[in-house]
Amino acid sequence: MERVMITEVEKTFPNKEKNQSFTVFKDLSLTVEPGEFVSLLGPSGCGKSTLLNIVAGLDQSTSGKVKVGDTTIKEPGSDRGVVFQEAALMPWLTVLENVMFAINKKMKKEEAKEHATKYLKLVHLSKFLHSYPHELSGGMKQRVAIARALSMDPKVLLMDEPFGALDEQTRMMLHKEVQYIWEETKKTILFVTHNIRESILLSDRIVLMGTRPGGIRKIYTVDLPRPRVPASPEFIQLEQDIMAILGGEIEKVMKEEMGDDFNSQKASLLYGTDRNMGNHI
Amino acid sequence: MFPSPSGSVQQLYIGLFETGILATALAESLQRIVIGFTLAVLIGGFLGVLLGVSKIADETLGSLVIALQSVPSIVWLPIALVVFQGGAGAIYFVVILGGTWAMTLNVRMGIKNVQPILLRAAKTMGYKNTELIWKVMLPASIPSALTGARLAWAFGWRALMAAELIGRGGLGRTLMDARDFFNMDLVVAIMIIISCIGLIVEYFLFSKIEKKVLSRWGLTNSGS
Secondary structure, eight states: OOOEEEEEEEEEEEETTTTEEEEEEEEEEEEEOTTOEEEEEOOTTSSHHHHHHHHHTSSOOSEEEEEETTEEOOSOOTTEEEEOSSOOOOTTSOHHHHHHHHHTTTSOHHHHHHHHHHHHHHTTOGGGTTOOGGGSOHHHHHHHHHHHHHHTOOSEEEEESTTTTSOHHHHHHHHHHHHHHHHHHOOEEEEEESOHHHHHHHOSEEEEEETTTTEEEEEEEOOOOSSOOTTSHHHHHHHHHHHHHHHHHHHHHHHHHHGGGOOSSSOGGGSOGGGOOOSOO | OOOOHHHHHHHHHIIIIISOHHHHHHHHHHHHHHHHHHHHHHHHHHHHHHHHHOHHHHHHHHHHHHHHHTSOGGGGHHHHHHHTTTSHHHHHHHHHHHHHHHHHHHHHHHHHTSOHHHHHHHHHTTOOHHHHIIIIIHHHTHHHHHHHHHHHHHHHHHHHHHHHHHSSSHHHHHHHHHHHTTOHHHHHHHHHHHHHHHHHIIIIIIHHHHHHHHHHTTOSSSOO
């Protein structure tokens, strides 16, 4: 359990060919309290994954500072466990060996084995210790990835759309389990998602991010008792509130990509093109 | 003059069990290919990793390797015979050159094609630099290294036979000797041995290893 402090972080991608650069976000500050579950929510391209990668140490920020506990982040390390959208398991290792892969450097083989088995039990995979990743379903692979990240006993758990590629039923199951694991281990979790419901269901706070200019739009504190019921009025109200802002952001992204061709008000296929005078009059 | 099937089988028997000339020649050729192949795999593997990991090495040596690969290794024999003064070293040299480049290019491709997400994941677990090469890149590139080894064997075996026709000892030299004595039955008998070696290595070595590796790495079409 450690506090994550993101102070005035900027990320700019240089473009050498055109001699211009693209700033994803600037002066972004956010503090995640110890043991807190914070979601980063936003349209694609708003830099939520980039921000997570900077905290993970996989990407370098252009300026600003990220601190986990008292240490400033410079490179990836086992004090921050990361779960990606793809499980990223080593295909030549069994489930057990994959989890041991994360802790082999820290402990002896026997100890690592015991430790890994314990965490695989936590995600209900005791039956599949000696299976290879290609023999598992997508949800199971993601469970292994979670067990692997937890087994390092990281100070923070970083999750980058971990359930984005799963089907709805599997996702619902894993939501419950993540919540259970979070309550059990009391880890600080930073969770990237584009799913509003998922973020309300799981997090203490939701950080809504936007584009052009990129950055934090609004921070919602979710004060609903757990386990949360998606059908409750408060839940739906919050979902609507977030959707209102997020909808505008998404439209901005679409306009950016498709130009005047994009119009969320009506489908323009049935109208003649001569009637379309553009939006900038 | 013209070889007959029964004559060939007879020569095969005599050569292997009575006079033993085929047995000695076979042993000599096998020793050469095994040593040559092993060295080719080791050198090629090392070069492949180097080219796959280092951009500088790839941009400088990379095209050189492709150029060298397109030279049939037997072409090196005249120089090798001079350098090694007609010794067995010349034949080893040609066999190793025959296999090395195919191995190098395949290992290089394997290393380059390692999924970046695996490297990122390993980095978050505290793996760095050489550890990443040993623990992630090398195991991940084993399937294509196996393809490389297979090619290295095939090229090496061909190069060996060609080199022995000109050089000394082994099945190739025996083949030429048989021709000099107009013993076409023996020529065919040796050809049978050569193809048998190819079959055995293919079916009992490479096929088996490949099957195991592909199923473990989850690259077969069956399942999932």
